[in-house]
Amino acid sequence: MVDCVGKTPEFVLKTVFGYSGFRLQQEEIIRNVLEGRDTLAVMPTGGGKSLCYQIPALIFDGLTVVVSPLISLMQDQVAALRACGIDAVFLNSAVDWAQYRESMDSIRFGTTKIVYVSPEGLATPRINDLLHDANVRVRCVTIDEAHCVSQWGHDFRPDYLEISAVRKQFKDAVFLALTATATDVVRNDIIRNLALNNPAVLLSSFDRPNIFLSVQQKRKDGFEQIVECIERHKGECGIIYCFSKRDVDSLAERLRAEGYSALNYHAGLTNEVRAENQERFIRDDVQIMVATLAFGMGINKPDVRFVIHQTMPKSVEQYYQEVGRAGRDGLPSEALLLYSGADLFKIRLLFDDSADKDRSERLLAGMRTFVTSQVCRRRTLLSYFGESYSGENECCCDICTTDSVMGTAPVRDLTVPVQKLMSCIIRTGNRFGANYVIDVLVGSKNKKIVERGHDGLPVFGIGTEFDADGWKMLVDALIDRDMLVRTGEYSILSMTRDGLSALRNRDKIEFAFRLEPSSPNSGSRQPSFESFPKSGKKQAVLHKKPVADFGDNEDAARVFDELKKWRKQKAQEESVPPYIICNDRTLLDIAWKMPHTREELLGCYGVGESKAERYGAEILGVVG
Known part of the structure; x- marks a missing residue:
């Protein structure tokens, strides 16, 4: 040395x-x-x-x-x-x-x-x-x-x-x-x-301008959205954070069934299995790690290109730490957060074991502000940490990027649908979960609805505005706004004080959500309640900046691919992760500059005397 x-x-x-x-x-x-x-x-x-x-x-x-x-x-x-x-x-x-x-x-x-x-x-x-x-x-x-x-x-x-x-x-x-x-x-x-x-x-600034920040209201269990994100990063590695061990195992299994390279990581696995799975991920033997929050803090892997949250984190600090696993090399990456009102219910169940419930609620409130905000994600995130967004870096979030996968959802007057939903909760006796209430609204001939006589209620079948999924999204949005709440073992839906007040006073209720037509194959033009276009609408790749875009420089593209193969082989020989040899940013710089001497190689990003001494001859041989 x-x-x-x-x-x-x-x-x-x-x-x-x-x-x-x-x-x-x-x-x-x-x-x-x-x-x-x-x-x-x-x-x-x-x-x-x-x-x-x-x-x-x-x-x-x-x-x-x-x-x-x-x-x-x-x-x-x-x-x-x-x-x-x-x-x-x-x-x-x-x-x-x-x-x-x-x-x-x-x-x-x-x-x-x-x-x-x-x-x-x-x-x-x-x-x-x-x-x-x-x-x-x-x-x-x-x-x-x-x-x-x-x-x-x-x-x-x-x-x-x-x-x-x-x-x-x-x-x-x-x-x-x-x-x-x-x-x-x-x-x-x-x-x-x-x-x-x-x-x-x-x-230092908390801003990570290379990470695209996106928040989407969860469609059903979010699996379709997760797959869409993975497809935007085909061949690249990422981390998916889930709420529970059960969620981790289920999602990892579903991804493998769809042909994706995915492993699981959580505290329920043995130390040996966790260590092996982590090792396979950091050595690029597997593309996707599905994990609880126990994963990620212990790795320095710089080329994680996407981080997905299947469920809303408990705090902004946790969210920031976990999305920080993406793009540590400074290259373009994505952070996608999926959430629903049900997330709040699950998170609050954990508060019963918390030593300080008030602190837990305060941290959760910051997270709720972030996911429901309709202003710049980056500005909201930085504000939480006491930093003003200077605008020096061009914002890269779903709110500010008009050609993103979401775009900016228009504000809609949803007063009437909200009144229908709340009336249905009251008419059914304030003792059912969201699925049952919605079934009544959309006119389902469910056996239990008929037996209870709820098919004869004035609210039965009046919910023609949305399909069942749309009503579920509206329920989640009202929970986010503290107008509805789920309680008890069976997630019974009831109104809060704010919800009752809004209903009595006939308050105007607006949400920034996108209303898209129902399936064109159904023959119906009824709108469905959605916060973003489904796949097949605007292409989600519009906001995805390529990590290795060499344009017409075919030689640079070839050298970059050859360098990645060399790095993989060298990492296997030395039993270290590939990024320990050289990270992607170093390989990109070498491919662009095409060094032919040791001195020129030392002018490339991340190549010091020791790496030039150990790997210089082989790297120059690949460059040719």
């Missing part, structure tokens, strides 16, 4: 990592760390947080300790650092004793510059003794995912509270706290709970 002790950050950035310039506030963060000032940095996922401690670690003449919550993330980071020629290790339960001792010796001898530990591991006597060894000088302690230290954050972990004790033990070391999601309250918690000393607080 190139000796970087005492060198400039710019030298390390280019020589070791192969980058020509800093991003966002990386340079200012690194300067603060090198000057020994405690720092809290909030940067978006994919914004390059890792370089903020890796570059100082190589310049310092001592050890940098990185506290990370996930074993898989530690392994991923160490593999990437070693590919760049940096001596780094991780100490956790996944390491056998012989390797553990060898890693500790390398730290004592000063050959290892960076060590990754978990917050639990940091508190153990073994690691504590190692860090206090006379031959070890701790220069920097980095706390990754620092929001975990706050009870107001979305992922609080009590073990993080013990880190403040380490701050007191290493008074001469600089502390760097990193997170992608932190409101004002969470930031204050981080500073206090980690005992940071007069820290610099640096906030």
Whole structure:
């Protein structure tokens, strides 16, 4: 490895990592760390947080300790650092004793510059003794995912509270706290709970302009919409987040039955199966991972091109973290969120086990505002984190992009349909679920309806405006607006105080939804209630920016494909994920620039001295 002790950050950035310039506030963060000032940095996922401690670690003449919550993330980071020629290790339960001792010796001898530990591991006597060894000088302690230290954050972990004790033990070391999601309250918690000393607080923009943000009201179970998104990203990898383990297994099985390459991931699987499935995903052996929220935090895979939420997340923080798995390489990607009023009912069932129901409701309210907003998604998302949308980056969301899969839905006066629906709830005795109420509205001769005499009610069959699916969407929209609520084991539909007030006062009720004609094959021109066109209307690919668009440059396209094949083979030989060898952005730059010498290769994005030394001859051979 190139000796970087005492060198400039710019030298390390280019020589070791192969980058020509800093991003966002990386340079200012690194300067603060090198000057020994405690720092809290909030940067978006994919914004390059890792370089903020890796570059100082190589310049310092001592050890940098990185506290990370996930074993898989530690392994991923160490593999990437070693590919760049940096001596780094991780100490956790996944390491056998012989390797553990060898890693500790390398730290004592000063050959290892960076060590990754978990917050639990940091508190153990073994690691504590190692860090206090006379031959070890701790220069920097980095706390990754620092929001975990706050009870107001979305992922609080009590073990993080013990880190403040380490701050007191290493008074001469600089502390760097990193997170992608932190409101004002969470930031204050981080500073206090980690005992940071007069820290610099640096906030980068939360904006991820390369990610197309889209929210769609769920059609039935959302499967058709999920398939449409996958088809927009044919041959690319993505993550689909589901509400429960059952949902994960069911969706993964359905996708495989349709011929898609998909695996499942959740806490109900054995550790061995989870590890194997994750490994297959990060090595590009499988295209789609269907998972609960347990998946994604532990991987650095930069080429995830789409993230789908089958169900609305519990908070904006959770949503932002999970969509942040997409497009970490800065290339065009998509985040699709499907939601319905039923999502709220399912999420609130979890609140019964919550230690702080009010906090849970507050977080959920922020998420509801995001999904129901009819203004720019990006503006709404950034506003949640206290940031104003500058408009510097062209917005890429379904609200602002008129040629997107959704476009902007027109505002409709739905007062009469709402009054019919609410009247039907009352007339049937406020004791049935949405399906039964809708059956009455559309005039179903369901046996139970006839037996109860509900086919003789004045509201029977008056719901000619919409089909059953359309009425379900209207129910969900009214639940979103707190005018209806589902209660009890059987999801009984009833009106809230606001709903009753609107009915009594005959309030005008408008929604920004699209009304599309019913199926043309039915012979009926009755409209159905929809929030977006079904497939076969406007092509959904209109908003999809190609990742590798070489135009008429056939040579560049050929080289890019050949480089991907070479990368896959090399990754298999070295038993690492393909992106550890080179990510897509690096391969794209090489394909465009067509380097023929080692010096020209070093001018390509992400190619430092170590990668040029290890892979240069083979890459130049592929370029030809």
